[in-house]
Amino acid sequence: MTSMLWRPVSTTATSSSPSLEASNMKDVTVDSEDGVQVRATISADFTNDERRVTEGESSCSVEKHSISVEVGTSLFRFIKGKGGSTQQKIEEELGVKITIPTSKQDDFVTIEGTSVDSVTSAAEKIQAIIDESVNSRNLDYSHFISLPLAIHPELVDKLIKFQNSILGNEDACVNEDEDTTENKEVDQLSKENADVAVELKVEDGSAAVKVNLTNIPLVSYAPKASKSSTSSDLGIDKSIFIKPKTFHLTVLMLKLWNKDRVKRATEVLQSISTQVMEALDNRPLSIRLKGLDCMKGSLAKARVLYAPVEEIGSEGRLLRACQVIIDAYTEAGLVLENDAKQSLKLHATVMNARHRKRKTWTKKVDSFDARGIFKQYGSEEWGEYLIREAHLSQRFSFDENGYYHCCTSITFPEEMQVE
Numbered sequence: 045m046t047s048m049l050w051r052p053v054s055t056t057a058t059s060s061s062p063s064l065e066a067s068n069m070k071d072v073t074v075d076s077e078d079g080v081q082v083r084a085t086i087s088a089d090f091t092n093d094e095r096r097v098t099e100g101e102s103s104c105s106v107e108k109h110s111i112s113v114e115v116g117t118s119l120f121r122f123i124k125g126k127g128g129s130t131q132q133k134i135e136e137e138l139g140v141k142i143t144i145p146t147s148k149q150d151d152f153v154t155i156e157g158t159s160v161d162s163v164t165s166a167a168e169k170i171q172a173i174i175d176e177s178v179n180s181r182n183l184d185y186s187h188f189i190s191l192p193l194a195i196h197p198e199l200v201d202k203l204i205k206f207q208n209s210i211l212g213n214e215d216a217c218v219n220e221d222e223d224t225t226e227n228k229e230v231d232q233l234s235k236e237n238a239d240v241a242v243e244l245k246v247e248d249g250s251a252a253v254k255v256n257l258t259n260i261p262l263v264s265y266a267p268k269a270s271k272s273s274t275s276s277d278l279g280i281d282k283s284i285f286i287k288p289k290t291f292h293l294t295v296l297m298l299k300l301w302n303k304d305r306v307k308r309a310t311e312v313l314q315s316i317s318t319q320v321m322e323a324l325d326n327r328p329l330s331i332r333l334k335g336l337d338c339m340k341g342s343l344a345k346a347r348v349l350y351a352p353v354e355e356i357g358s359e360g361r362l363l364r365a366c367q368v369i370i371d372a373y374t375e376a377g378l379v380l381e382n383d384a385k386q387s388l389k390l391h392a393t394v395m396n397a398r399h400r401k402r403k404t405w406t407k408k409v410d411s412f413d414a415r416g417i418f419k420q421y422g423s424e425e426w427g428e429y430l431i432r433e434a435h436l437s438q439r440f441s442f443d444e445n446g447y448y449h450c451c452t453s454i455t456f457p458e459e460m461q462v463e
Contacts (some may be wrong), residue, residue, distance in 0.1 A: 057239075066364055110156040113170060116302030118146050118186065122177040123170055130173070140166045144335050151302045178299055179380060187309065187451065189295040189369055190437040193392060194288065194447050199333075203288035203394065210417055211275055211282060266446045279412035281399040285392050289446030293331075293353060293390050295366045295434065297383060298371060309378055310452040313436050316372045317454040320434070323365040328457050330356045333392055333426035346414035349395040351426055362431065363388065365456075369434065392426075431456050 115123065124131050124144060131142050142156035153170065157163040177183050194200055232277075275281065300306045332352040340347035355362045366388055373379050395417075397410040433455045437448035 079264055085194055107158060107190050108156060109158070109160055110154060110460065111163055111167060112152040112154050113167050114302055114304060115153045115170065115174065116151050116152050116305075118183065118301045119174055119177055120144050120153075122173050122182075123153065134166055134169050138162045138169075142166065142170075151304075152185050174301075178301060179382070183299060183301065185297045185299055185439060187298040187300045187436060187438050188307070189298070189313070189373075190435045190448065191293040191295060191431050192291075192433065192435060192447060193293065193429060194291040194445075195432060196427075197325050199291065199427060199429060200288040202426060203286075203291060206394070206421065207282070207285045207288070209420075210280060210285075257417045278416070279397070279410075280417075281400065284397050284399050286396065286399075286414060287446070290442070290448060291392065292437075292448075293392055293431075295388070295390075296370050296379070298373070298378060299380060300378070305378060306451060308376060309436055310373050310374070312376050312378065313369070313434070313452050316368055319372075320365045320369045320454060321457060322359050323368050324457060325359075326457050327361075328430060329362055329365075330428050330430045335423050336394070336414075336421050337391075338414060338418075339391065339393075341411055343415045343418050344413055345395045345411040346395075347409070347411050348393060349417065350391040350393045351424075353390045353392060356428060362390070366390070430458065432458060441446070 076222055122130070123142070125133075131144070134140070135142055138157065140155055140162050143154040143156070145152070155163050155166045155170075157166065224331055298309060300309055332354045334354065335352060337352050338348070339344045339350055368378070370388065374384050395412070395414070397412055400410055433447070433453050435453045436451040440446065441449040443449050
């Protein structure tokens with residue numbers, strides 16, 4: 045992975061003297077302990093006889109230095125630390141002031157100090173925090189390269205029916221209506237029987253009360269239909285199903301923690317459009333989805349259930365096109381080292397236990413029992429579908445059509461090119 049180096053936007057030095065007669069700009073190179081040279085521009089205001097800024101030194105009258113370091117809003121919490129402890133520790137050790145913006149639109153952290161050395165040291169510590177954070181599981185992937193499949197309405201319909209079948213919902217809308225109707229009937233019965241006469245008799249000298257129940261009408265209620273008698277016992281609920289309108293193939297996962305990396309990722313995909321078309325031989329490409337398989341764990345304790353992908357024609361064009369994309373992002377330094385070592389396995393995920401919505405967080409590895417699902421859908425013919433485009437998709441953000449927000453995209457051939 046190409047290591048990201050800290051490069052300050054500007055370093056400003058100001059004088060304590062109220063009289064300013066001249067101004068000078070100078071580029072200064074600061075060597076950090078690990079040998080990395082960081083260039084900064086120092087703006088020094090001084091009078092001719094009292095203050096000077098010369099190469100390799102600055103006058104004693106310089107009091108304040110400040111720099112802005114591009115970090116990214118998703119990493120601010122790591123710099124702050126629990127209760128602000130990490131930020132406070134750096135400030136106290138180096139005598140600097142770190143300002144973290146509250147706006148999600150600003151990616152820059154400002155560091156102010158009394159010397160270039162203190163400011164530079166603080167920036168190096170922040171860079172170390174960034175390096176550690178982006179390589180840890182605490183920072184989730186923000187973007188990915190996807191091949192949308194939800195653009196095919198017939199496939200979306202099949203996935204909806206699949207979910208409803210597993211959850212015991214043959215028709216989700218009908219079930220909602222039935223629940224509403226049943227509740228109304230219960231409310232009506234309650235109103236009708238609200239005025240029930242009960243005869244109470246108190247005998248002289250007795251603290252006991254006799255109740256005559258003979259006149260109380262008996263009302264029986266039909267048991268409420270359950271969506272599934274076994275789904276919850278098997279660890280299956282709606283939250284672990286992939287939303288049909290987001291159905292896709294994943295080519296590459298990315299951590300783009302600031303606007304600059306998002307911009308670069310956008311430019312990379314646009315720049316390789318021609319190479320991708322060449323890898324596809326400028327011909328349309330379709331895939332077949334058939335059956336189900338388990339990626340992690342066993343069927344009894346499944347974590348990810350997916351539909352295997354088969355390229356129609358088995359020419360390897362799809363894998364070649366995907367490899368062009370992966371190589372381009374790796375060369376651009378946008379792929380983490382561990383991710384670059386992973387081999388590509390195209391698959392269409394239909395269920396993922398990691399997506400389960402929980403009231404409380406737990407470290408326990410989540411799973412579900414997929415044996416019944418596999419028995420019913422293990423040989424399911426999901427259909428054949430044309431791959432029309434590749435997206436740089438943003439996770440946790442969705443467009444109007446329900447699919448992941450598209451930062452940029454390139455098209456795949458849909459018709460045969462005639463020379």
